Amino acid sequence: MSYVLEAAWQWFWSSSTLTRLAVVDFQVQWGLWAVASLMKTEKFYDLAGSATYILLAYLNYKWNGTGHPRQSIQTGCITIWAFRLGMFLFTRVMKSGHDRRFKEALQQPSLLWVFWTLQGIWVLVTLLPSLLVVLSPRQRPIGTRDYVGWGIWTMGFLVEVVADYQKTAFRNNPANKDKFINSGLWSLSRHPNYFGEVLLWFGLYISASSTFSGWEYLTILCPLMDYLLITKISGIPMLETYGIKKWGSSPQYQAYIKNTPALVPFIGSVST
Structure with missing residues (x-):
């Protein structure tokens, strides 16, 4: 047994960084899937996903970072986003007591395994460009493209934070019970x-x-x-279906669907 473990350890460290990170990623996802399956809970699913982003970004920087500002800022952007979103989603699910996405999966360990595996794939896919920038030996001086990218990241991060805050505040108001939000950023998208x-x-x-x-x-x-997954598979389609089921008979909701873009503000209404 010790020989097998030693051989596995040597293989791990002799593998490429991306292979090692993939091994860590799926060890986390499948290990926590086993725990979630036994406990029949989905409450730490999103928190685990966010923590995996942070872990992989940290390990990649630790193994390959040279201290270049581009590597540090890129890794920092991921860490800030993942920490904020993970804590937000964990707090939300603990308050609500459940996540309706997992209603069937909690009764089927194999289906729950698919959820956890997809999370592992999603983490790797979305992280890949940022992993490569830390791995790259071509660390040119910071330039316009860096600032443009980080500026877009900042805008996206702020939009996400403000939108989450507005929806949380809306839901916390008893007067809005069973109503849909169509104010603030939610009036634009x-x-x-x-x-x-x-x-x-x-x-x-x-x-x-x-x-x-x-x-x-x-x-x-x-x-x-990431865009296709959100707009075509797991994000918007699920929420739109739920919204139509709950408020579809409301003229106000029908008008909201008709006049408000599904994703990008000011760019048409996209029915799903």
Whole structure:
């Protein structure tokens, strides 16, 4: 047994950084899946996802960082975003007592495993451009592309924070019980929090691309996949279905759907 463990450890450290990070990622997801399955709980799912972002970004910087400002800022942006979002989502699920996404999965360990595995994939995919910028030996001086990318990240981060705050404040007001929010940023987009998230990941791709060459530019597919997942699979479609089921008979909600863009403010209404 000790020989097997030693061989596995040597393989781990001889592997590429991305392989090692993938191993850590899925060890976390599958280990916590086992705990969640036994406890039949989804309450630490989002918190675990955010913690994995921070862990992988930290390990990548620890193993490969040279102290260049670009590496530090890129890693810092990820850490700030993940910590804020993780704590927000964990606080929300603890207050509500459940997450309706997992209603069926909690009764089916195999389906719950799919959720945790998809989270592991999502973490790696969205992180890839930022992992590559830390790995890159081509650390040029900070330039316009870096500032543009970090500026877009800042805008997206602030939009997400403000949107989450506005919706939380709306829900905490007893007068708004069973009502939908259509004020503040939510009057400009039906899902401004998701708009902010999509924006910040595209920003991090732009800043990371200042070190890219060749195939690395293809990691534009990473924020694109994040956008597609949010708009076509797990984010907006699920919430839109829930909203129509709950308020679909309301003329006010129908008008909101018709006149308010699904994601990008001021750019048409996108029905889902």
